[in-house]
Amino acid sequence: MSASYWESTQRLKWQHTRESLSAERHQLWLLECQLFPQGLTVTMENTKGSGQPVTRTIPITNYDMHYDKDYNLRIYCYFLIMKLGRRLNIRQYALATAHIYLSRFMLRASVRECNLYLLVTTCIYLACKVEECPQHIRSLVNEARSLWPEFVPPDPTKVTEFEFYLLEELQSFLIVHHPYRSMEQIVEALRLEPYALTLSAEDLQNTWSLINDSYITDVHLIYPPHVIAMACFFVIICLQKPYRAKHQETFNRFMAESQVDLAEVMNTVQDLIALYDCWDKYNELWIKFLLHSLYLRRG
Amino acid sequence: MYKALNQVSKLGQDSQHPPHSAWPQQMSDIKAGASNSAKPMLMASSNVFSIGPYRSRKDANRVSVIEKYEIIGYIAAGTYGKVYKARKKVPVKNGSSSSPSDSEMSLPTTSTFPLSNQEALDVNSINKSTRVQDSSTSLPFLNQTQETQVDQKSESTQTSTVPANRVIIASPTKKLPMLFAIKKFKTEREGMEQLHYTGISQSACREMSLCRELRNKHLTNLVEIFLEHKSIYMVSEFAEHDLLQIIHFHSHPEKRLIPPRMLKSIVWQILDGVSYLHQNWILHRDLKPANIMVTVDGCVKIGDLGLARKFHNMVQTLYTGDKVVVTIWYRAPELLLGARHYTPAIDLWAVGCIFAELIGLRPIFKGEEAKMDSKKSVPFQANQLQRILEVLGSPNDKSWPDIYKYPEYEQLSNFPRYRDNLPVWYHSAGGRNKEALDLLYLLLQYDPISRIDAVDALEHPYFTSEDPAVCENVFEGLNYKYPPRRIHTNDNDIMNISNSRAKSTTINPQAVASKSATNTSLGGLGVNRRILAAAAAAAAAVSGTNSSSRPASSAGISGPARKKRR
Numbered sequence: 001m002s003a004s005y006w007e008s009t010q011r012l013k014w015q016h017t018r019e020s021l022s023a024e025r026h027q028l029w030l031l032e033c034q035l036f037p038q039g040l041t042v043t044m045e046n047t048k049g050s051g052q053p054v055t056r057t058i059p060i061t062n063y064d065m066h067y068d069k070d071y072n073l074r075i076y077c078y079f080l081i082m083k084l085g086r087r088l089n090i091r092q093y094a095l096a097t098a099h100i101y102l103s104r105f106m107l108r109a110s111v112r113e114c115n116l117y118l119l120v121t122t123c124i125y126l127a128c129k130v131e132e133c134p135q136h137i138r139s140l141v142n143e144a145r146s147l148w149p150e151f152v153p154p155d156p157t158k159v160t161e162f163e164f165y166l167l168e169e170l171q172s173f174l175i176v177h178h179p180y181r182s183m184e185q186i187v188e189a190l191r192l193e194p195y196a197l198t199l200s201a202e203d204l205q206n207t208w209s210l211i212n213d214s215y216i217t218d219v220h221l222i223y224p225p226h227v228i229a230m231a232c233f234f235v236i237i238c239l240q241k242p243y244r245a246k247h248q249e250t251f252n253r254f255m256a257e258s259q260v261d262l263a264e265v266m267n268t269v270q271d272l273i274a275l276y277d278c279w280d281k282y283n284e285l286w287i288k289f290l291l292h293s294l295y296l297r298r299g
Numbered sequence: 300m301y302k303a304l305n306q307v308s309k310l311g312q313d314s315q316h317p318p319h320s321a322w323p324q325q326m327s328d329i330k331a332g333a334s335n336s337a338k339p340m341l342m343a344s345s346n347v348f349s350i351g352p353y354r355s356r357k358d359a360n361r362v363s364v365i366e367k368y369e370i371i372g373y374i375a376a377g378t379y380g381k382v383y384k385a386r387k388k389v390p391v392k393n394g395s396s397s398s399p400s401d402s403e404m405s406l407p408t409t410s411t412f413p414l415s416n417q418e419a420l421d422v423n424s425i426n427k428s429t430r431v432q433d434s435s436t437s438l439p440f441l442n443q444t445q446e447t448q449v450d451q452k453s454e455s456t457q458t459s460t461v462p463a464n465r466v467i468i469a470s471p472t473k474k475l476p477m478l479f480a481i482k483k484f485k486t487e488r489e490g491m492e493q494l495h496y497t498g499i500s501q502s503a504c505r506e507m508s509l510c511r512e513l514r515n516k517h518l519t520n521l522v523e524i525f526l527e528h529k530s531i532y533m534v535s536e537f538a539e540h541d542l543l544q545i546i547h548f549h550s551h552p553e554k555r556l557i558p559p560r561m562l563k564s565i566v567w568q569i570l571d572g573v574s575y576l577h578q579n580w581i582l583h584r585d586l587k588p589a590n591i592m593v594t595v596d597g598c599v600k601i602g603d604l605g606l607a608r609k610f611h612n613m614v615q616t617l618y619t620g621d622k623v624v625v626t627i628w629y630r631a632p633e634l635l636l637g638a639r640h641y642t643p644a645i646d647l648w649a650v651g652c653i654f655a656e657l658i659g660l661r662p663i664f665k666g667e668e669a670k671m672d673s674k675k676s677v678p679f680q681a682n683q684l685q686r687i688l689e690v691l692g693s694p695n696d697k698s699w700p701d702i703y704k705y706p707e708y709e710q711l712s713n714f715p716r717y718r719d720n721l722p723v724w725y726h727s728a729g730g731r732n733k734e735a736l737d738l739l740y741l742l743l744q745y746d747p748i749s750r751i752d753a754v755d756a757l758e759h760p761y762f763t764s765e766d767p768a769v770c771e772n773v774f775e776g777l778n779y780k781y782p783p784r785r786i787h788t789n790d791n792d793i794m795n796i797s798n799s800r801a802k803s804t805t806i807n808p809q810a811v812a813s814k815s816a817t818n819t820s821l822g823g824l825g826v827n828r829r830i831l832a833a834a835a836a837a838a839a840a841v842s843g844t845n846s847s848s849r850p851a852s853s854a855g856i857s858g859p860a861r862k863k864r865r
Contacts, residue, residue, distance in 0.1 A: 004579075009511055035352070113352035129504045132608055133615050137498055160496035162350055165357060167499070167507075168526045174508035175609075 372786035517572030538592030574753030651742030
């Protein structure tokens with residue numbers, strides 16, 4: 001069903017548990033270790049004065065460049081999608097869909113075996129079609145090239161080729177349900193009696209942004225969209241607790257009465273908090289450098 | 300890292316890429332570097348590897364559609380592509396009869412002519428046989444001759460055996476196989492191996508994504524999707540009939556009305572499917588008799604979701620996406636008047652038109668389509684609107700309060716005024732049931748707001764209070780059978796193997812799978828296909844010219860295809 005999450009392939013085919021997720025990722029991990037046993041060799045400038053550049057090998061078993069473990073990589077992917085999306089004025093809804101495609105794809109394939117920049121471009125290309133706001137492939141590739149000239153080939157058929165493999169990896173399950181809609185429904189429900197809680201535009205904006213950020217984590221592969229929406233509201237309302245304790249109370253009551261799975265909501269909140277911890281340590285230069293070393297090698 | 304690349308590229312050696320692409324160049328560079336020196340091989344700057352390693356990994360493990368399905372023939376071809384009839388290959392345990400696995404394992408790609416292929420052909424024709432009982436030559440004899448044939452010669456002989464093979468169906472040992480329809484979306488150039496990946500079309504994208512989600516008795520059920528050779532193959536359940544066919548059967552050679560119970564059951568089942576779609580926020584936007592299938596056991600299935608789309612969470616208006624929707628004769632008046640925002644009511648108008656067509660056995664509003672002009676602006680469909688006005692009378696602000704809001708409203712003043720002629724039409728079409736006429740009125744309301752919706756239509760007294768009751772099998776109680784689908788067997792080569800094979804060395808990277816197993820299986824099927832092609836061409840020639848012509852001579856028709864291969 002495309003109207004309801006409960007009957008959707010998102011729930012029936014692509015909903016993981018934490019266990020199944022880690023089992024699947026372990027498979028990929030093994031594959032990566034097998035395919036790339038020598039890790040990644042990087043050449044860095046010598047920081048101690050102007051000596052010879054230093055060559056170092058990052059073992060494959062390091063967290064770097066494994067999508068499941070490397071939050072640097074995840075956050076970087078998020079920015080890649082956002083950047084290209086903004087350039088073309090693509091609606092957030094389609095970008096969120098693209099992000100889901102990327103996360104699903106990254107469960108089954110390694111960054112080391114396909115071009116991440118091309119993947120991002122392809123995910124957006126496909127997501128726009130599915131969300132009925134198709135982008136012209138040329139303009140998409142042109143924008144992607146202007147952002148990442150060294151990584152995106154000028155030939156649009158590279159994207160269309162990748163699209164095929166992406167579709168295959170997604171098993172053509174393309175319709176995705178997002179928390180944005182649940183968010184609107186929750187806002188509606190909160191406004192009515194007995195809660196009569198009207199959230200400010202700023203709260204809504206923050207919740208919306210929090211939902212955007214949540215795509216970096218695994219929650220979309222594990223929990224239903226309404227749980228994620230609820231968790232984001234919860235976080236936002238907690239943050240303003242000092243000023244409006246009453247809100248928190250009302251919202252807690254609403255949450256308790258809504259029969260949403262509270263354990264799932266709390267797990268989501270946990271993941272979000274963990275995400276912002278990682279974000280503090282986010283090192284864009286490092287991840288960029290790694291990707292450069294991986295994809296571009298100077299002769 | 301470079302070592303890893305080496306490994307991967309070795310893995311994927313067999314699936315090397317066409318020279319016109321920049322990446323394979325790079326891949327071979329890597330290999331060359333590895334073999335020449337122990338020194339790390341470095342790529343030229345600004346060279347990025349694309350998805351090469353990933354692609355090799357995937358290509359090595361893909362199961363092909365022709366490994367799982369055997370193509371019986373094609374049903375229809377259209378702008379979207381082609382639909383084939385197929386049966387699932389069942390590995391047979393005891394080797395006497397056809398087994399795809401046999402051919403996969405044992406067949407070299409040479410021109411030897413093993414029994415298994417022969418047999419595969421027989422199995423193929425099983426389904427045909429139920430329809431046409433051909434009284435030509437006896438089977439065992441033919442089989443013998445075929446076995447002794449050698450490649451080229453056999454092709455001509457083969458052709459003559461096709462009709463005979465149909466008799467095989469009678470063989471009691473074989474169960475009736477599961478049938479499927481395989482839709483192959485059109486690729487860039489027909490009849491050629493596609494050179495480039497063209498992005499999947501919006502329509503393929505819609506159909507895939509929606510069919511994956513939807514599951515309803517009255518929608519064609521998607522079984523699986525294959526993505527290979529730059530083409531999309533959607534496998535769904537097979538339906539033996541469609542409404543176009545059924546209507547044709549009733550109107551030729553002379554008119555015979557569709558039995559009331561069947562009519563009612565069909566319309567009810569269509570509405571049930573439409574109501575499911577609408578409850579899922581999906582507009583079909585191309586309902587017409589040809590898109591409504593009926594299975595052998597009389598279950599209506601709405602098909603072809605190529606124009607369908609979700610209408611919640613819309614990022615763009617419906618009009619921006621597609622300027623023109625619905626086949627002209629079934630297009631609702633609000634669309635004709637240029638509506639930018641339309642509703643599920645357009646599907647119900649189409650159901651109304653189908654209902655009327657099932658009653659009258661010809662399209663109720665058979666207008667002529669005004670073609671798109673050079674400026675690509677959407678033309679006003681005056682003739683179609685005229686047809687509607689003639690039957691339903693001119694709309695007014697009572698029957699359609701919002702009519703003046705439509706972009707093409709002004710155009711209406713150019714038409715003469717008509718009065719409502721639907722009852723006259725209904726009686727002249729042979730309709731007698733009052734409730735049916737009432738439902739027809741409700742479906743053909745001008746105003747989309749007051750037009751009945753699918754859920755309400757299902758509750759209409761026509762279905763609920765009148766005898767006969769709606770039944771699950773629309774054919775229930777009939778003492779005759781509808782003719783099965785015509786199958787064209789002149790092109791069973793859904794993968795374009797015959798073409799790609801000749802060129803595989805230069806342009807076709809995927810045909811040569813890296814695993815030797817896959818390799819031989821493709822080869823085996825290739826031979827198989829060749830026989831099929833020859834046989835099919837003959838069959839086509841026979842039915843195409845006149846049935847008594849000598850089939851052997853017609854083998855020449857398959858000439859071009861074969862020439863290419865050699």
